[in-house]
Amino acid sequence: MRLRLPEERPTEPPTGYKIAHPVLSQDGTRAGFTGVSLGGALPYGVLADASCVYGLRHRAPSRRCDCGFHCVHDRTTAEALLCTAEHRAAVLLEVTVLGRYIRFERGFRSARQRVRTATVGPCACGTVAAALADAGWGRPGWKALAPSCAGCLRGRTSVSLAGFARLAGEGLRVVAGQGAPVAVADLAAAGELGVPELTAEAALLQARLDWFQAQLARLGERGPGGGRKG
Numbered sequence: 047m048r049l050r051l052p053e054e055r056p057t058e059p060p061t062g063y064k065i066a067h068p069v070l071s072q073d074g075t076r077a078g079f080t081g082v083s084l085g086g087a088l089p090y091g092v093l094a095d096a097s098c099v100y101g102l103r104h105r106a107p108s109r110r111c112d113c114g115f116h117c118v119h120d121r122t123t124a125e126a127l128l129c130t131a132e133h134r135a136a137v138l139l140e141v142t143v144l145g146r147y148i149r150f151e152r153g154f155r156s157a158r159q160r161v162r163t164a165t166v167g168p169c170a171c172g173t174v175a176a177a178l179a180d181a182g183w184g185r186p187g188w189k190a191l192a193p194s195c196a197g198c199l200r201g202r203t204s205v206s207l208a209g210f211a212r213l214a215g216e217g218l219r220v221v222a223g224q225g226a227p228v229a230v231a232d233l234a235a236a237g238e239l240g241v242p243e244l245t246a247e248a249a250l251l252q253a254r255l256d257w258f259q260a261q262l263a264r265l266g267e268r269g270p271g272g273g274r275k276g
Contacts, residue, residue: 060143062117062154063124065136068164068178069188070205070213077205077213079161080185082133084112089188092161092216095145107148107155117141118153128167135181135192138165138223163219166207169195175222176249179204196253201261206250 066079069089080089085099096106098113107114118124121140127133145157166175175193180203184190194204205213207220 054149060147060154062119062141062143062156062159063121064115064117064139064141065124065127065133066139067136067181068166068191068210069184070178070191070203070210072187072189074203074205075213077210078188079137079139079164080188080190081116082127082136084116087185089185092214092218093159095158096156105146106157107146109148112155114148114155114157115141115143115159116153116155117143117159120152123152134167135170137167137193139163140165160216161214161218163221164210165221165223166193167223169193169198171195171198173197175207176253177204177206178210196249199250199253199257201257204250 064081066081069078069080071077076091078089078091080086088097088099094115096114098104098106098108098111100111100113102108102111102113104111104113117139121138124138128136128138139161140163142160142162143154143156144159147154147156166178169175170192173195176196177194177199178191179194179199181190181192189203191205191210194202207222211218211220
C-alpha cells in the first residue's frame with residue numbers, strides 16, 4: 047500500500063522567503079529575478095509559474111524531481127544565505143506560495159509564486175543602496191544587477207529602486223535594507239513618491255550628473271580635435 051502525503055487546504059496562501067539576483071532585460075524594459083542555485087539559468091517575473099528545469103514533461107513540483115519554486119519558512123534562514131561570498135549581491139525576497147506545493151521541514155516547493163517584497167542590501171562600500179547597477183555578469187538577454195549607492199554608479203547601467211519596482215510590475219515592493227529602510231511601492235499603485243523615495247532618486251540623478259560633468263571636462267581638456275590643449 048502506497049502512503050499518501052497529507053493534503054493541506056489553507057485559508058490563505060503560505061508565505062516563504064528566498065534569495066535571488068535582480069535582473070534587467072537587455073532592452074531595459076523588463077525586470078525580474080534569477081535564482082542562486084537550481085533553475086538559476088531561467089529568470090522569472092514577479093508572478094511566475096514553475097517548470098521542470100530538466101525539461102521533463104511532468105507538472106511542477108513533482109515528488110520525484112527537484113523542480114518547482116523553492117523557499118524557506120523562516121526569514122532569518124534566508125537572510126543567513128546572504129552571508130556567503132557568492133550571494134552577497136543577492137536580494138531577499140518575500141513570496142506568496144501559490145498553486146500546488148510540497149511542504150518540507152524547512153520550506154516549500156511550489157508550482158507558482160508571487161514576489162511581494164524585495165529587500166536590497168547595502169552597496170559594496172557599505173552605504174545604503176539607492177539603485178541596482180550592472181553587476182558585470184548575466185544570462186542570455188538579461189543583465190544581473192547589484193546594490194549600489196549613488197557614489198559608486200560611475201556610469202554603469204543602472205535603475206533606481208523605484209524604477210525596478212515599476213518595470214517588474216505586479217505590485218512589487220522594493221525596500222533598501224541596512225539603516226533606515228527606503229520603501230518603494232509600485233508607482234502605478236502609489237501614484238506619487240514620498241520624501242525617502244525622492245531623496246534616493248535625487249541622489250541617483252546627482253551621481254549621474256557628476257559623472258557626465260567629469261566626462262565633459264575630460265573631453266574639454268583634449269580639445270575639439272581629440273588632442274590635449276597646450
